[in-house]
Amino acid sequence: MRPSKRDELVRKALPIFYREGFHATGMDALVAETGISKTTMFKHFRTKDELILAVLRYRDETFRNWFFRKLDDKALPPKDRLAAIFDILEEWFEEPAFKGCMFIKASSEFQDPDHPAYAQSAEHKRLLQTAFRSICADAGAHDPELLARQLLILKEGAIVAAHMGFDPEPAAIAKATAEQLIANQIDV
Amino acid sequence: MRPSKRDELVRKALPIFYREGFHATGMDALVAETGISKTTMFKHFRTKDELILAVLRYRDETFRNWFFRKLDDKALPPKDRLAAIFDILEEWFEEPAFKGCMFIKASSEFQDPDHPAYAQSAEHKRLLQTAFRSICADAGAHDPELLARQLLILKEGAIVAAHMGFDPEPAAIAKATAEQLIANQIDV
DNA sequence: CATTATATGTACCGATCAGTTCATTAAGTC
DNA sequence: GACTTAATGAACTGATCGGTACATATAATG
Numbered sequence: 001m002r003p004s005k006r007d008e009l010v011r012k013a014l015p016i017f018y019r020e021g022f023h024a025t026g027m028d029a030l031v032a033e034t035g036i037s038k039t040t041m042f043k044h045f046r047t048k049d050e051l052i053l054a055v056l057r058y059r060d061e062t063f064r065n066w067f068f069r070k071l072d073d074k075a076l077p078p079k080d081r082l083a084a085i086f087d088i089l090e091e092w093f094e095e096p097a098f099k100g101c102m103f104i105k106a107s108s109e110f111q112d113p114d115h116p117a118y119a120q121s122a123e124h125k126r127l128l129q130t131a132f133r134s135i136c137a138d139a140g141a142h143d144p145e146l147l148a149r150q151l152l153i154l155k156e157g158a159i160v161a162a163h164m165g166f167d168p169e170p171a172a173i174a175k176a177t178a179e180q181l182i183a184n185q186i187d188v
Numbered sequence: 189m190r191p192s193k194r195d196e197l198v199r200k201a202l203p204i205f206y207r208e209g210f211h212a213t214g215m216d217a218l219v220a221e222t223g224i225s226k227t228t229m230f231k232h233f234r235t236k237d238e239l240i241l242a243v244l245r246y247r248d249e250t251f252r253n254w255f256f257r258k259l260d261d262k263a264l265p266p267k268d269r270l271a272a273i274f275d276i277l278e279e280w281f282e283e284p285a286f287k288g289c290m291f292i293k294a295s296s297e298f299q300d301p302d303h304p305a306y307a308q309s310a311e312h313k314r315l316l317q318t319a320f321r322s323i324c325a326d327a328g329a330h331d332p333e334l335l336a337r338q339l340l341i342l343k344e345g346a347i348v349a350a351h352m353g354f355d356p357e358p359a360a361i362a363k364a365t366a367e368q369l370i371a372n373q374i375d376v
Numbered sequence: 377c378a379t380t381a382t383a384t385g386t387a388c389c390g391a392t393c394a395g396t397t398c399a400t401t402a403a404g405t406c
Numbered sequence: 407g408a409c410t411t412a413a414t415g416a417a418c419t420g421a422t423c424g425g426t427a428c429a430t431a432t433a434a435t436g
Contacts, residue, residue: 027394028394042394109211154342160292161340383431
């Protein structure tokens with residue numbers, strides 16, 4: 001049971017940072033809400049930034065797992081998997097705890113491109129794009145690279161719209177858009 | 189010359205908040221970089237949050253002015269104005285000081301929907317959407333409301349992609365996408 | 377010149393920040 | 407039972423946070 005406390009900290013710190021923000025969350029607040037002592041926190045992570053980075057890595061892993069697991073569970077033929085991306089997005093938006101994309105927020109708070117939190121955030125999006133591209137290829141898109149980049153931009157825009165609340169049905173709008181792109185790239 | 193110092197403060201504080209973030213920028217840092225005394229700052233704004241709100245209002249005004257002025261200057265026929273949105277977006281992305289959308293960042297740092305900075309950020313996007321819709325209507329779109337919402341989501345996605353750097357040509361990708369949507373909605 | 381309004385510098389407030397020190401406790405291993 | 411490892415609580419550091427107090431300076435107006 002060696003590293004369990006460390007994992008517990010990362011797991012419990014995630015929703016706090018997600019809900020309150022990174023700068024706005026102090027170490028003392030983490031102690032109060034996680035029940036883990038500050039001494040222990042700084043034994044596992046030398047700085048707050050290192051903890052934040054571990055939280056972001058954990059988020060990247062769990063989010064992508066959750067997302068593509070959901071997609072796989074639908075057991076759709078390749079050509080229908082692309083539009084289904086936006087159905088899963090909608091499920092996410094409707095969660096009560098939804099507060100936008102953690103990586104968009106991380107890159108908003110840590111703007112220095114050399115900051116590891118920024119780098120990790122960009123990496124998360126790149127990994128999504130790679131996954132999208134392979135789905136596009138499986139679906140028989142003429143230009144999988146282009147379609148994946150279009151779908152990712154649509155997804156990010158929908159997240160921003162959902163978080164800021166300026167569009168009541170961002171996932172549906174993005175899905176309708178995606179379907180046009182897909183129809184133009186995939187022969188029926 | 190009554191409110192000049194107040195305006196000067198708002199004007200000078202804007203790029204600092206934009207570059208460094210809201211929480212990460214302290215009042216002392218604003219004093220150091222603007223050359224305006226802290227006493228004066230708190231004479232014009234009762235709290236830091238009020239200053240931030242004034243900065244966001246100023247940003248909303250200047251950004252929309254800049255954006256639609258640029259669009260008008262192109263003197264395009266209505267049906268070509270829509271795609272041109274993404275050319276202006278590209279100009280913005282290529283500015284050396286580009287650091288993403290200030291309102292996306294504000295809503296990332298101030299997540300409480302009741303926070304005035306959050307409300308102002310959402311309002312900015314709503315104003316853009318209204319402007320987009322009227323351009324869509326002028327262009328003869330079948331469903332101006334739908335098209336405007338699609339274009340705004342595309343624009344936000346492109347901004348995120350540009351800021352996080354996971355796509356080398358987000359404006360071009362978004363424009364190519366927009367052109368498909370436009371072609372589907374406007375008869376030639 | 378006198379008055380009024382605005383801006384300034386400096387020192388200060390209590391609270392909070394990230395991070396440390398240290399003595400104590402609890403649990404697992406040999 | 408001795409030893410090691412991990413976790414704890416609480417007090418503490420120096421720096422910074424947003425914001426205030428106050429006395430001085432500057433400038434325009436009458």
